[in-house]
Amino acid sequence: MTALYEVRGVGKRYGGVVALDHVDFALNAGEVVGLVGDNGAGKSTLVKVLSGAHEPDSGEIYLDGERRSWKSPHDALEAGIETLYQDSGIAPDLTVAANVFLGREILRKDLLGRFGFLDEAAMRKQAHAELERVGIAVPATSRPVSRLSGGQRQAVAIGRAVAWANKVIILDEPTNHLGARQAGEVLEVIRQAKAKGFGVIFISHTLPHVLDVTDRITVLRLGRVVADAPSSSFTPDSLLKAITGLSQA
Template sequence: MTSTTTAALELRAVDMHYGFVRALDSIDFQVSQGEVVGLLGDNGAGKSTLLKVMSGAHRPTSGTILVNGHETTFHSPSAATAAGIQMVYQDLALVDAQDISTNLNLGREILRKGPLGWLGVVDTRAQRKRAEKELDRLGVRTAAMTRPVEMLSGGQRQVVALARSATRVTGESNGVLLLDEPTAALGYEQTQQVQALIRRMADHGIAIVLVTHNLPLAMDVCDRIAVLNRGRKVADLPTAETDNDQLVGWITGARASMFA
């Protein structure tokens, strides 16, 4: 984990109300560059709501959001993206009929030079070279760049989605990846593949927030774990200082909050 004095993403006293329902209650949360923070909790604990606040999909009722120490307000997901925050949803948002290279380059296509470029013709060869270079840097091995996504396994599809987001937050200033249950529909070997990629992305300086119900995955891959229960943060500590039984206690409410 990279040690930094300023968090890549920090939330201070964030509240989220839906009418009389308080989905988030004064949440403090942060993740630093090169750190993987697990966000755990039962269904309805507030994990998805907190991710939506981080990704700009929802504006909090109150509270402060800071990116690299600078206070900001996200009016939309595109504003969060511009700030270096990428969300990887469970549905992956891949174009099944297109190949791996095209999916990795969505939204940042390389156009041909000259008149063909003026007409919007894509330079597929240049895109494949860039995609291969980026995957090599992340240590990712998938199928050939020309293979349609619909022909990939579940694990390969997840790797493509993660790698696509990772390439958008790496560069001169590393960003933040928000992962929503990335291994929910995967088997053991595919989960191990995704887990290894998450750690490699962190090693490249990316800050990662991992929402998962998979406790073994959280214990293996996360540097720190935060637990939500009914919209309140009840635990936040280094993974090495907790265990499975403690986490289950906080998730179910059988264990008292660290902040009571």
């Protein structure tokens, strides 16, 4: 089966530091892959390559079996790859609808639209439909995000990514600093995205969340892939050992 999104033999250096060393990584449609590793393992660099923020020094990128090259994050976005970074990019003073359409606002169709006036009613309606489609229940799309719980805010951020993506969603620490209930809400949104056929890359230091929601786990250490196996083959202890290298002791 052809992978939905794949990098082969990717390398990246920053001066004399090797951040990625011949890394292979693949993601299938309808699959959640956990990307884990200690600080300095290369996760952030690989995410930047996958999201189009950085060009690799070597290696190849494939989307739907077609070789691709990203010159900027915009190229990856246009190809259907959405990335949600740890800070989520949520504007707390704006409404849920305004956040869903942030950077993609709908202008009014009348004369006022020519002067930059937004069609807020249309954005509220479409935002509600999109969030409902991906399984997110928010009290009202007209509500300011500042009035939502931490889990709801992150769910809205993920919902925005799901709403605009059409292939791949990259989630960088989406459950960081969330309580158990709020994290559970976010993990459920990830399951909904998987059920709708998206490929999801889940980066997290919270290993129980990784083991709970992923189908497969790729472990990076010192810029190299040291493990890539079904999540069911790991225990919390064996996964920690793969990350730290203690299993080789």
